[in-house]
Amino acid sequence: MSNSYVFYQGKIVKEEEVKISIRCKAFNYGLGCFEGIRAYWDEETNQLYAFRLREHYERLLQSCKALNINIPYTVEELCDWTLKLLRKNEFKTTVYIRPVAFKGSDHLFPTLYDDDNRILIYCHPMGNFAGKDAFRVCISSWRRISDNMIPARTKPTGGYLNSALASLEALQNGYDEAILLTDSGYVCEGPGENIFIYKNGKLITPPPSDNILEGITRDTVMTLAREELGMEVVQRSITRTELYSAEEAFFSGTAMEVTPIVEIDNRKVGDGKPGEVCKKIKEIFFNITTGKNPKYAHFCTPVY
Ligand SMILES: Cc1ncc(COP(=O)(O)O)c(C=O)c1O
Numbered sequence: 001m002s003n004s005y006v007f008y009q010g011k012i013v014k015e016e017e018v019k020i021s022i023r024c025k026a027f028n029y030g031l032g033c034f035e036g037i038r039a040y041w042d043e044e045t046n047q048l049y050a051f052r053l054r055e056h057y058e059r060l061l062q063s064c065k066a067l068n069i070n071i072p073y074t075v076e077e078l079c080d081w082t083l084k085l086l087r088k089n090e091f092k093t094t095v096y097i098r099p100v101a102f103k104g105s106d107h108l109f110p111t112l113y114d115d116d117n118r119i120l121i122y123c124h125p126m127g128n129f130a131g132k133d134a135f136r137v138c139i140s141s142w143r144r145i146s147d148n149m150i151p152a153r154t155k156p157t158g159g160y161l162n163s164a165l166a167s168l169e170a171l172q173n174g175y176d177e178a179i180l181l182t183d184s185g186y187v188c189e190g191p192g193e194n195i196f197i198y199k200n201g202k203l204i205t206p207p208p209s210d211n212i213l214e215g216i217t218r219d220t221v222m223t224l225a226r227e228e229l230g231m232e233v234v235q236r237s238i239t240r241t242e243l244y245s246a247e248e249a250f251f252s253g254t255a256m257e258v259t260p261i262v263e264i265d266n267r268k269v270g271d272g273k274p275g276e277v278c279k280k281i282k283e284i285f286f287n288i289t290t291g292k293n294p295k296y297a298h299f300c301t302p303v304y
Contacts, residue, residue: 005088007121023106030158032102033063036254039095042290049300063154068112069101086303096126129255136263140166140178144188152211163191187238193253194218197246198277207235217252248275258282
């Protein structure tokens with residue numbers, strides 16, 4: 001993608017023009033935070049829709065605040081630059097947008113007390129990231145980092161080492177993805193996804209106090225389940241064995257979208273096939289991402 005345009009420090013430039021030092025703190029110590037946003041291409045209307053753009057930049061600025069990364073842009077300005085960037089790249093396909101705010105200094109000391117704050121935004125085309133219609137997962141032997149170690153409400157670049165270790169273990173052992181437990185042993189989330197289970201007519205998902213990232217897709221799924229399916233949604237701690245006895249389980253996330261989990265630790269979830277609730281939510285979800293449902297049109301910002 002080196003011929004693509006990116007946003008860097010207040011300007012849209014060619015990606016190859018961005019030079020970041022090998023000594024940069026973000027590279028050496030992971031002193032940064034990021035977002036993952038999708039813009040969905042709709043063939044029928046010839047339009048690209050940025051999905052819940054505002055909420056993603058609100059979360060980025062909250063992450064920046066927690067990490068003392070002072071970015072001189074408002075949510076509105078960041079949304080605006082993103083739309084300009086998408087237009088400049090003339091995307092006519094579904095795209096993943098990656099803003100990264102970071103400490104750019106070359107100074108050796110790994111501190112966030114530093115005023116070299118930078119932001120870049122790059123994009124790339126992205127279809128079905130999961131690459132599969134359903135996942136076989138395992139419980140990771142790695143525990144999720146807790147909020148008093150690395151703030152769980154942020155998307156900190158350095159914190160993703162924890163995610164990467166869990167994914168590595170899962171893939172090396174022949175699974176598609178991992179589920180991380182909290183330090184207290186409750187179900188937390190996937191390496192880059194929130195988790196839901198369905199049981200006895202209720203959709204259940206771990207609460208923010210269990211160190212999850214408060215996913216924007218998670219929020220969308222909860223809204224759709226309540227509003228469109230009239231379902232009760234409960235945020236409460238989930239134990240490991242509840243996963244084994246769930247009727248359905250699925251992941252939610254910007255990259256992963258809504259992906260059913262059909263096996264956990266070699267035990268079938270329900271009958272081992274994607275569940276009906278998950279299928280319905282997935283269908284409604286994809287219908288709203290391209291502005292088709294006027295009730296949720298406010299989630300979709302047209303790019304062109
Ligand atoms: C650790 C983690 N949990 C959950 C999510 C899902 O969040 P969202 O739906 O906002 O993409 C992500 C992805 O951003 C993540 O990295």
